[in-house]
Amino acid sequence: MNKIVTIERHIFEQQKHYPGATGTFTSLLYDLALAAKLISRETNRAGLANLIGATEGENVYGERQQKLDMFADEIIFKMNDHTGRLCAMASEEHDDILSIPPHYDTGKYVLLYDPLDGSSNIDVNVSIGTIWAIFRKVTSGAQGTMDDMLQPGHQLAAAGYIIYGSSTMMVYSTGHGVHGFTLDTSVGEFLLSHPDIRIPDQHKYYSVNHSYEKYWYSGVRRYVKWLQGLYGEGGKPLGNRYIGSLVADFHRNLLQGGVYLYPGDTRDENGYQGKLRLTFEAQALAYICRQAGGYASDGVGDILDLKPHNLHQRVPLFLGNRDLVLKAEKFIRENDKEWLNQYIPFRNGEAPKQKNGKKKKKEKATS
Ligand code: AHG
Ligand code: MN
Numbered sequence: 248m249n250k251i252v253t254i255e256r257h258i259f260e261q262q263k264h265y266p267g268a269t270g271t272f273t274s275l276l277y278d279l280a281l282a283a284k285l286i287s288r289e290t291n292r293a294g295l296a297n298l299i300g301a302t303e304g305e306n307v308y309g310e311r312q313q314k315l316d317m318f319a320d321e322i323i324f325k326m327n328d329h330t331g332r333l334c335a336m337a338s339e340e341h342d343d344i345l346s347i348p349p350h351y352d353t354g355k356y357v358l359l360y361d362p363l364d365g366s367s368n369i370d371v372n373v374s375i376g377t378i379w380a381i382f383r384k385v386t387s388g389a390q391g392t393m394d395d396m397l398q399p400g401h402q403l404a405a406a407g408y409i410i411y412g413s414s415t416m417m418v419y420s421t422g423h424g425v426h427g428f429t430l431d432t433s434v435g436e437f438l439l440s441h442p443d444i445r446i447p448d449q450h451k452y453y454s455v456n457h458s459y460e461k462y463w464y465s466g467v468r469r470y471v472k473w474l475q476g477l478y479g480e481g482g483k484p485l486g487n488r489y490i491g492s493l494v495a496d497f498h499r500n501l502l503q504g505g506v507y508l509y510p511g512d513t514r515d516e517n518g519y520q521g522k523l524r525l526t527f528e529a530q531a532l533a534y535i536c537r538q539a540g541g542y543a544s545d546g547v548g549d550i551l552d553l554k555p556h557n558l559h560q561r562v563p564l565f566l567g568n569r570d571l572v573l574k575a576e577k578f579i580r581e582n583d584k585e586w587l588n589q590y591i592p593f594r595n596g597e598a599p600k601q602k603n604g605k606k607k608k609k610e611k612a613t614s
């Protein structure tokens with residue numbers, strides 16, 4: 248029989264990489280795994296428990312919040328607010344930093360999370376996920392501040408995601424490779440199923456929402472044609488797969504090779520910023536991608552080098568095999584001067600601040 252490694256054992260064994268570790272971090276990761284089990288349980292019985300469907304609320308991006316979004320958001324907060332391991336949290340679903348209640352101790356880490364990623368897929372039984380990222384506190388004082396939240400991704404202490412798919416998996420890295428665990432629902436344990444994940448050199452897929460092609464800048468358009476083997480050297484086309492849940496699209500490409508892109512575009516006055524969130528989505532996946540031998544870019548350079556200037560900042564995202572992502576940067580550099588002129592000041596934090604990057608104009612779907 249092969250060695251059976253629970254997530255608890257694995258996290259504990261990882262501690263040897265950190266001489267002087269107190270176990271705080273280990274416990275923090277374990278609490279996240281426990282939150283994952285609770286969210287997974289609700290995800291699996293969502294239809295039965297009348298949890299499917301939107302609430303009346305809107306989040307800070309003006310999107311309808313789904314009931315499971317709110318459940319996942321609360322579970323993650325409640326699992327972590329009282330442990331004395333964190334000094335603050337931040338969630339995609341809340342405008343501001345979430346403070347640790349005053350009657351609880353605070354600790355030396357901050358947690359940022361997207362409680363439910365791909366929430367438009369909840370109602371239709373398609374894979375969804377959770378994304379989380381942990382930074383060390385860099386300011387003094389007991390409570391965490393915005394400076395603790397807004398750190399470049401290369402300073403992450405750990406990051407991971409949970410995918411609620413045909414099975415539930417937790418994938419994480421603390422900077423020593425990427426490891427995947429599958430939830431055995433019969434015993435309620437995450438068991439090591441994918442040790443030391445490396446993105447395969449062979450590319451299989453590209454993932455993009457093709458319906459936005461009319462909004463793309465010419466470099467992105469040419470790049471996608473190149474992925475299809477229709478431009479430049481005319482290679483073999485990659486398969487196109489797009490679920491519309493970033494976690495699920497990323498997870499597939501991580502295991503099978505390929506590239507995910509959500510570029511900046513022209514769809515409205517903020518379209519050049521892209522859609523995905525730097526702090527709640529891109530940093531964590533960029534970190535995991537890098538740990539697995541891949542690369543993540545905003546179309547200009549390394550996502551992990553970007554220091555966010557806003558908690559809810561958006562970012563264009565190109566994520567996957569290094570050579571494919573570098574090729575995207577090249578197409579953009581050579582063709583998309585107009586986009587670069589808009590984006591670079593925003594990237595540098597010089598563009599006029601727009602609260603939460605909220606979209607102003609809504610376009611009617613073609614009927
Ligand atoms: P969230 O559900 O956390 O708001 O994220 C949705 C994101 C991401 O998961 C997905 O890849 C992307 O939105 C899909 O956007 P489009 O529908 O514009 O393709
Ligand atoms: Mn998301």
Ligand code: MN
Nearest residue numbers: 361362363364
């Ligand atoms: Mn979300």
